[in-house]
Amino acid sequence: MSRHLPFKQVDVFTTVPYKGNPVAVINCMGIDESEVTKEQLQSVANWTNLSETTFLFKPTDGKSDYKLRIFTPVSELPFAGHPTVGSCKAFLEFTNQSESQETRTFHQQCGVGSVELTVSPGKISFKAAQTAIEELDDAVVAQYEAALGISTVAKPKLLRVGPNWVVLLTDDAQACYNANPDFAKLAEIDASHGHSGVILGGAKGDGEHSYEMRAFAPSLNVKEDPVCGSGALSFIRYLQELNGYSEPTEISISQGGRLGRNGQISGLIKTKSGTTTTYHIGGDAVTAIEGQILL
Structure with missing residues (x-):
């Protein structure tokens, strides 16, 4: 069954629109992940033709704020950096969480596990351990x-x-x-x-x-x-x-x-x-x- 879902295109690593790197973010937290196929998600990513398109789902690990699936135009990725920052920005807006002056911590579930994000005024950052x-x-x-x-x-x-x-x-x-x-x-x-x-x-x-x-x-x-x-x-x-x-x-x-x-x-x-x-x-x-x- 097709449905219209909330969508944002976020420009990342910039304060000036169109000077950073865009990511398309689709809010799928209102549906069950089993309702869509990987092929459907890949089709959308192929169509947007951005370096990455992401899909926010309800988390399944019991500790994260959301689950993120990340697609290039041709394949799914376990992790990517600018989509992580941009998708967190979209998540805050989708869930009506204003950017306050205090520093807050969120967790993103994705293919590499749980990624910790820090949201502070003017910056969203993610943490990675030894790679x-x-x-x-x-x-x-x-x-x-x-x-x-x-x-x-x-x-x-x-x-x-x-x-x-x-x-x-x-x-x-x-x-x-x-x-x-x-x-x-x-x-x-x-x-x-x-x-x-x-x-x-x-x-x-x-x-x-x-x-x-x-x-x-x-x-x-x-x-x-x-x-x-x-x-x-x-x-x-x-x-x-x-x-x-x-x-x-x-x-x-x-x-x-x-x-x-x-x-x-x-x-x-x-x-x-x-x-x-x-x-x-x-x-x-x-x-x-x-x-x-x-x-």
């Missing part, structure tokens, strides 16, 4: 460098954060911004190794821990993601691997300039007692479209 990081063969690194047309200043690594991102650090922010990838080659390399895509970063000269970042996922039909939360998570985890920060460290990331966007991502690395490290990615979000969608 898997793996070495890459030199031959694979050379393939990526050739496809990107860049050289790296540190050994690239594979980060498994839901999506499987290959993270590369190049000379500086300008080299990152100027990169002109061969998307066909990138898609071929990613597909042959089971990678989701590439995160490319370069340090800025205007301040400590400030970076330009880009995200490429042509094998997922997303040549360049304007502002990428899971990519930012992978990037700050990679920086921690390189630099071994022992004190809480804030990382500022800009993304999207080549696509006419101006995304701003806030990263935070926290290490407790030198053993437990958590990673936090956040930013602002603004609703650009509201209405109903047929499902």
Whole structure:
């Protein structure tokens, strides 16, 4: 049975509409998840043609505030960053919870388990624990460098954060911004190794821990993601691997300039007692479209 469900399109990692990364969010909390099929959800995601479309359902784990299912135009993801931030923003609005001055905690159930979110004035952030990081063969690194047309200043690594991102650090922010990838080659390399895509970063000269970042996922039909939360998570985890920060460290990331966007991502690395490290990615979000969608 088809029905019209509440729908929002939220622009993420920006305070200015149309300068961040949009996510389509459909509120399915008023129906049972068994009433819709994966094929139906995938059809909607294919139609919106955004990098991700999400569906809010009632939680089933007994501890979360909502369950989130995340789809690219071609497949379902266990987790993604900017959809997590944008969907939390939509959840607050769908449930008439105004953004107060006090900091509040919410939990999102998704394919990687329960994700903790912190909502504070001007920022929604999610917390991730230690994530898997793996070495890459030199031959694979050379393939990526050739496809990107860049050289790296540190050994690239594979980060498994839901999506499987290959993270590369190049000379500086300008080299990152100027990169002109061969998307066909990138898609071929990613597909042959089971990678989701590439995160490319370069340090800025205007301040400590400030970076330009880009995200490429042509094998997922997303040549360049304007502002990428899971990519930012992978990037700050990679920086921690390189630099071994022992004190809480804030990382500022800009993304999207080549696509006419101006995304701003806030990263935070926290290490407790030198053993437990958590990673936090956040930013602002603004609703650009509201209405109903047929499902």
